[in-house]
Structure formats: structure tokens, C-alpha cells
Amino acid sequence: MKAMVYTEPNKVEIRDIPEPTLKEGSVKLKIKYCGVCGSDISIFHGKHPRAKAPLVLGHEFLGEVAVDGKKFKKGDRVVAYPLLSCGDCLPCRTGSAHVCNTLGLIGIDVQGAISEYAYVDEDVLFRVPEGVSDKAAAVIEPLAVIVRAIHQSNFKALDTAAVIGAGPIGMITGMMLKHMGASKVFISDIDEKRLEKAREFGMVAVNAKSESLNDAVKSATEGEGADVLFECSGAEVSVMQMTDITKVGGTICLVSIPKTPLKINLRDINFKEQHLVGTRVYTKEEFRQAVEYSAVINEDLEKIVSHIIPLKDSENVFDMIANPEFGTVKVLVDCTDV
Incomplete structure (x- = not known):
């Protein structure tokens, strides 16, 4: 074969x-x-x-x-x-x-x-x-990854969500958040073709080459920041920004798996009492849910x-x-x- x-x-x-x-x-x-x-x-x-x-x-x-x-x-x-x-x-x-x-x-x-x-x-x-x-x-398999990530994030309907990275995982994350009732979904990337696709799904697409995701989110939330943020890029510059984009008491879900240690602003995690949670793959039950969904x-x-x-x-x-x-x-x- x-x-x-x-x-x-x-x-x-x-x-x-x-x-x-x-x-x-x-x-x-x-x-x-x-x-x-x-x-x-x-x-x-x-x-x-x-x-x-x-x-x-x-x-x-x-x-x-x-x-x-x-x-x-x-x-x-x-x-x-x-x-x-x-x-x-x-x-x-x-x-x-x-x-x-x-x-x-x-x-x-x-x-x-x-x-x-x-x-x-x-x-x-x-x-x-x-x-x-x-x-x-x-x-369905990458969809199961997102089912798990959203469960880990404790996302709720009408939350404002930010997604960093518009690759397959980031795109499915944003798509699922829209289906599950997010009030707004912001997504950033440097690939304009991917951002065009994100706009088709109803996301607010931000080109990180020329725009600031932080500014876009803060402008839409009276300066507070996103309720939940999903880091799907694995880029160090994005990891450093994610605590600033996320509101006080908000949740950051690390969906990407960097291959090397990255810098992170732990001071924000303390001062803003943010929740930082990892996610890896999915349970068998979550895979079943992805099949059904x-x-x-x-x-x-x-x-x-x-x-x-x-x-x-x-x-x-x-x-x-x-x-x-x-x-x-x-x-x-x-x-x-x-």
C-alpha cells in the first residue's frame, strides 16, 4: 500500500x-x-x-x-x-x-x-x-482539541474572547467560541489570507503586522480586556502580550505548545489575579462530544x-x-x- x-x-x-x-x-x-x-x-x-x-x-x-x-x-x-x-x-x-x-x-x-x-x-x-x-x-480530531480547551477555560456565553494565532487550531477555536455564544471574538495573525477567512466566520480579525490586538480588545471592552484569551501561536511576543490583553480575573488558556521555554509576564498574573491554565489534547468523552457536535x-x-x-x-x-x-x-x- x-x-x-x-x-x-x-x-x-x-x-x-x-x-x-x-x-x-x-x-x-x-x-x-x-x-x-x-x-x-x-x-x-x-x-x-x-x-x-x-x-x-x-x-x-x-x-x-x-x-x-x-x-x-x-x-x-x-x-x-x-x-x-x-x-x-x-x-x-x-x-x-x-x-x-x-x-x-x-x-x-x-x-x-x-x-x-x-x-x-x-x-x-x-x-x-x-x-x-x-x-x-x-x-473532528482538531475540533476535539478545542472542545477540551474551551472546557479548561471556563468560557461562558456572552464572554469577550481573544484568540492569538489564526492557524487551524486558532481558527477552529474562534469558530467554536462564536457558536457557543461569545459576544465578540477577536483573532490576530500576520497572515492576511487567514484573517480574511476569520472574518467570514464573524470574528474581528487583527493583522498583528499593522494593528494591536490589545488596542482592539480594550477599545471594545471599555479598557477592561478580554474575559478569556486562547494562545494558539506559540510565539514569544504573543505570550508576553497575553496578560495585558486579558482582564482582571480573566482566564488565559495555553493551547499552543512551545518547543522551548518562553518569557511570560507573571507580575500581571499576580496583580490582575488572572487564571492561567494549560490544555493538551482531550478526553475520550470530549472526543465523542466533538464527533456529535x-x-x-x-x-x-x-x-x-x-x-x-x-x-x-x-x-x-x-x-x-x-x-x-x-x-x-x-x-x-x-x-x-x-
């Missing part, structure tokens, strides 16, 4: 590889779409601490059951909860398996799904609701997808994502086009 294989830093190849062995409890999936994630980009550049070449990338995938299993039948469209937890550590024993001490992920710690076929444990599969398009279904926001999830690349032509997908001229938001690999 054909698959995208990470072979060394800054290089992937489309290779013919053997199909994996079917294990007890697993089911064979014909992969339709697989999204390219920020973690895949990190792996591509050789900066992920666990990913080792050769590795089939991909954990954001939509598959079609190819052979009847015990729970799913041939033709069922499914998405997979891709986390790999040990089941024995303290987080696993106390209901937090999503932050297992040795947490792994499909496409990082085991072979991924940017491939024609994959074999996945039936216990982690969820049936895609009727009416959800294939494109929208392929975005995809039926409500199907059309907007489709709009998040900016590019679909055939598997056979995807060796340069990371270069395309890095090139601002393409204006990528969410890129899917069509694993049926080999």
Missing part, C-alpha cells in the same frame, strides 16, 4: 509499504482523508522528541471500514481517538488518561494513517454522524479545509504549508488518490 513516510529531517517520501498485520480487536480501514497537524510539521523538521524515522505520519483521519468487525460493518465511516495511554500511572488511574505519564499517539509512537489502509482498535473508533461530509469529518457545525468545519492534496503528490505538502503565498488553513491528504 502507498503511505507518506517520514524518512529524515525535512524529508518525507511516498512509499510502497506492506500492510500491517491485523491484530485481535482491530479492524481494517480504508483511509479517505488525513489532516496534516502541527505535530506532523514538528516531526517533519526533526524536532519531535519521540518520533523516529521511518514513520508513517498522520493521526487526524477519516476511514471507511473495509472488512466487517465486531462493532462496525463494512462501509461505516469512522474517526479514531488516537491517544495511547498506559492504563497504570496515576493520571490513568484517576480519570486523566489523556495526560498519561507516557502518553503516545498514533502517527508519532506507532505508524500513522497518511496511507491507503490502517488497522485500528475498534474500541477507539466512533461512527461519523449522517449528514457530516467527509471533509468535515476529517477535522460535528453534525451541528458541518458547514463551518468544511470551510476550515483550505486545500486537499492527493497522496501521490503530497511529498511537498510541508513546503506548501510553510509558504504564505498558498494561504493554507487546514490541509487534508486524499489517501484514495494514489
Whole structure:
């Protein structure tokens, strides 16, 4: 079967590889779409601490059951909860398996799904609701990331929200906040094409090259600041600004995961009694909620997808994502086009 294989830093190849062995409890999936994630980009550049070449990338995938299993039948469209937890550590024993001490992920710690076929444990599969398009279904995994982040932030309807970074995660964050009743959603980035997309979703888009997110938020809130702020960029300059943009008693949710330590204004956290909370992935229940919610926001999830690349032509997908001229938001690999 054909698959995208990470072979060394800054290089992937489309290779013919053997199909994996079917294990007890697993089911064979014909992969339709697989999204390219920020973690895949990190792996591509050789900066992920666990990913080792050769590795089939991909954990954001939509598959079609190819052979009847015990729970799913041939033709069922499914998405997979891709986390790999040990089941024995303290987080696993106390209901937090999503932050297992040795947490792994499909496409990082085991072979991924940017491939024609994959074999996945039936216990982690969820049936895609009727009416959800294939494109929208392929975005369910990053949607689950945002479900978790919003839960962590204690966001409430009519809150004013700020999002730093209009990449796929930031864009879905803003979109979800709008759906959940935010009074205003401000989003900043330096990519004007992404900001144009954000405006289509009803967000107040701020180009950080020429405008101040802090000024825009303060102007709309009588100088108070945002109730909640979601940091989705991982840029040090943004991390330094986030406490100023957020109001007294407000919440800052760190959605991005910087690869190196960054400076932060802890004085503001003290003086403004702000709440700083991290978020990593999602619980299995939150993944289920994302599957269910995809039926409500199907059309907007489709709009998040900016590019679909055939598997056979995807060796340069990371270069395309890095090139601002393409204006990528969410890129899917069509694993049926080999």
C-alpha cells in the first residue's frame, strides 16, 4: 500500500509499504482523508522528541471500514481517538488518561494513517454522524482539541474572547467560541489570507503586522480586556502580550505548545489575579462530544479545509504549508488518490 513516510529531517517520501498485520480487536480501514497537524510539521523538521524515522505520519483521519468487525460493518465511516495511554500511572488511574505519564499517539509512537489502509482498535473508533461530509469529518480530531480547551477555560456565553494565532487550531477555536455564544471574538495573525477567512466566520480579525490586538480588545471592552484569551501561536511576543490583553480575573488558556521555554509576564498574573491554565489534547468523552457536535457545525468545519492534496503528490505538502503565498488553513491528504 502507498503511505507518506517520514524518512529524515525535512524529508518525507511516498512509499510502497506492506500492510500491517491485523491484530485481535482491530479492524481494517480504508483511509479517505488525513489532516496534516502541527505535530506532523514538528516531526517533519526533526524536532519531535519521540518520533523516529521511518514513520508513517498522520493521526487526524477519516476511514471507511473495509472488512466487517465486531462493532462496525463494512462501509461505516469512522474517526479514531488516537491517544495511547498506559492504563497504570496515576493520571490513568484517576480519570486523566489523556495526560498519561507516557502518553503516545498514533502517527508519532506507532505508524500513522497518511496511507491507503490502517488497522485500528475498534474500541477507539466512533461512527461519523449522517449528514457530516467527509471533509468535515476529517477535522473532528482538531475540533476535539478545542472542545477540551474551551472546557479548561471556563468560557461562558456572552464572554469577550481573544484568540492569538489564526492557524487551524486558532481558527477552529474562534469558530467554536462564536457558536457557543461569545459576544465578540477577536483573532490576530500576520497572515492576511487567514484573517480574511476569520472574518467570514464573524470574528474581528487583527493583522498583528499593522494593528494591536490589545488596542482592539480594550477599545471594545471599555479598557477592561478580554474575559478569556486562547494562545494558539506559540510565539514569544504573543505570550508576553497575553496578560495585558486579558482582564482582571480573566482566564488565559495555553493551547499552543512551545518547543522551548518562553518569557511570560507573571507580575500581571499576580496583580490582575488572572487564571492561567494549560490544555493538551482531550478526553475520550470530549472526543465523542466533538464527533456529535460535528453534525451541528458541518458547514463551518468544511470551510476550515483550505486545500486537499492527493497522496501521490503530497511529498511537498510541508513546503506548501510553510509558504504564505498558498494561504493554507487546514490541509487534508486524499489517501484514495494514489
